[in-house]
Amino acid sequence: MSAGKQAVGFDAACGLLEAALRGATRQEIVEHAATATDCRRALARLRDGMRSHAWTEVAHPLNLGSTIAKYDAKTRQEGFHALNDWDGLADHVVNADTIPVDVLNFLINHRGSEPPDAIALAILLDYYFMHVLALLSLRVWDEGHADEQLDRLQSLLDDLQGANGSGQLFAADAETLILIATCHYEREERGYDLLLERVQTLNHAHRVRVALGHAASMGSHLRFGFEATYARDTVATRDDNVADYPWLCFALATLMREYARMQEDGDNVDIVDRGIERDRIVEALINGLSADARAFMGDHPPLSLSKSEGERREFRDLFLKHRPALLDAFERFRPQDAGYSPLAFFFNFSHNVLKGTVVDALLRGEPWPLTLNDLLTGVPRDDEKNARRRALAETLMGYARANPSPIRGRMMPVIVYDPATGRQAFSAALKKLEA
Numbered sequence: 001m002s003a004g005k006q007a008v009g010f011d012a013a014c015g016l017l018e019a020a021l022r023g024a025t026r027q028e029i030v031e032h033a034a035t036a037t038d039c040r041r042a043l044a045r046l047r048d049g050m051r052s053h054a055w056t057e058v059a060h061p062l063n064l065g066s067t068i069a070k071y072d073a074k075t076r077q078e079g080f081h082a083l084n085d086w087d088g089l090a091d092h093v094v095n096a097d098t099i100p101v102d103v104l105n106f107l108i109n110h111r112g113s114e115p116p117d118a119i120a121l122a123i124l125l126d127y128y129f130m131h132v133l134a135l136l137s138l139r140v141w142d143e144g145h146a147d148e149q150l151d152r153l154q155s156l157l158d159d160l161q162g163a164n165g166s167g168q169l170f171a172a173d174a175e176t177l178i179l180i181a182t183c184h185y186e187r188e189e190r191g192y193d194l195l196l197e198r199v200q201t202l203n204h205a206h207r208v209r210v211a212l213g214h215a216a217s218m219g220s221h222l223r224f225g226f227e228a229t230y231a232r233d234t235v236a237t238r239d240d241n242v243a244d245y246p247w248l249c250f251a252l253a254t255l256m257r258e259y260a261r262m263q264e265d266g267d268n269v270d271i272v273d274r275g276i277e278r279d280r281i282v283e284a285l286i287n288g289l290s291a292d293a294r295a296f297m298g299d300h301p302p303l304s305l306s307k308s309e310g311e312r313r314e315f316r317d318l319f320l321k322h323r324p325a326l327l328d329a330f331e332r333f334r335p336q337d338a339g340y341s342p343l344a345f346f347f348n349f350s351h352n353v354l355k356g357t358v359v360d361a362l363l364r365g366e367p368w369p370l371t372l373n374d375l376l377t378g379v380p381r382d383d384e385k386n387a388r389r390r391a392l393a394e395t396l397m398g399y400a401r402a403n404p405s406p407i408r409g410r411m412m413p414v415i416v417y418d419p420a421t422g423r424q425a426f427s428a429a430l431k432k433l434e435a
Contacts, residue, residue, distance in 0.1 A: 079191025222291030344422030
């Protein structure tokens with residue numbers, strides 16, 4: 001499709017992206033930008049395309065302008081700013097530029113005087129396309145056949161992170177794109193209930209993958225809030241995270257059903273693969289529960305779970321049925337000083353974890369071969385990735401300490417890797433689960 005023609009509808013948008021991600025378009029965009037005399041000018045060329053969502057000065061032009069405008073407008077109407085971050089300084093508006101352009105501007109300030117870096121340009125371009133896919137992940141329900149559309153996005157994500165790309169990884173699956181699109185601050189939280197209703201209509205496999213990502217991400221997010229933002233006040237944590245608790249309830253109930261199915265019915269997958277799959281479910285369960293186990297097991301759940309009471313009771317009943325086996329299994333995931341544990345990982349928003357990973361890759365000019373999902377699990381424990389997971393988590397903590405944010409009148413890092421605090425949260429959760 002030529003640059004002058006515009007995609008109409010989800011299939012057409014995916015067709016444009018398939019051609020761009022599978023063909024030579026990305027390489028041509030990077031090569032064109034890299035002919036500039038310095039990194040600042042090269043990045044400015046890339047920024048022009050990102051802002052207009054169109055690249056016309058390449059052999060295989062691409063124009064996503066009307067597609068992005070259409071889907072961004074619909075998504076904002078539903079309550080989400082998938083492409084733009086909240087302006088933390090102004091504290092009342094979203095940033096004018098998209099998140100990839102914000103990161104690009106940061107790189108201009110830090111590497112603008114250097115020669116053009118084709119690797120950094122390619123990483124930034126892939127980061128842009130990842131956000132386009134994340135926006136599309138919120139639109140898979142628009143024309144029906146959401147499961148098929150999500151599968152198509154998975155194929156596009158594979159293309160993005162495949163041989164034609166920069167080598168920078170972002171997400172392990174299309175379901176995580178939904179998390180990335182919605183896991184930064186929204187002043188109005190009206191969109192989360194609607195999105196959860198839509199997610200509940202997905203097929204079993206898609207729901208389980210959504211649940212794995214959200215249970216782990218929300219565990220880290222709510223633990224951070226409990227420790228830093230709310231000074232270990234459970235009531236304050238619940239009151240300020242009303243939109244999060246139904247999502248965590250969905251994730252825990254979905255994973256609990258899957259654990260019970262595996263325990264009771266069995267299946268015919270390879271025993272090693274089945275063990276890894278079960279371990280990831282168990283790890284995600286204790287991760288999500290570590291934030292506030294009593295909300296899901298106690299007799300006085302928070303008001304935010306009133307509409308989720310049926311799901312909460314189902315989770316509780318299944319958990320009590322399998323409690324002895326689960327408590328034994330949980331012990332394998334107690335954070336240790338060595339290795340890597342997502343229960344030792346605390347952060348304000350998953351979006352900032354991914355952004356920090358990309359920023360570090362851009363400053364070093366070398367991609368990280370880890371997805372956001374890789375930081376949300378330590379399974380299998382002997383995985384060679386675990387050393388890289390910990391190195392990345394500690395690198396992100398270093399940036400966060402060097403650039404703290406004001407919280408409760410104090411300057412604090414918003415990303416922390418701390419096994420000791422992770423063990424405290426783990427032990428507190430187990431006491432509530434054993435009661």
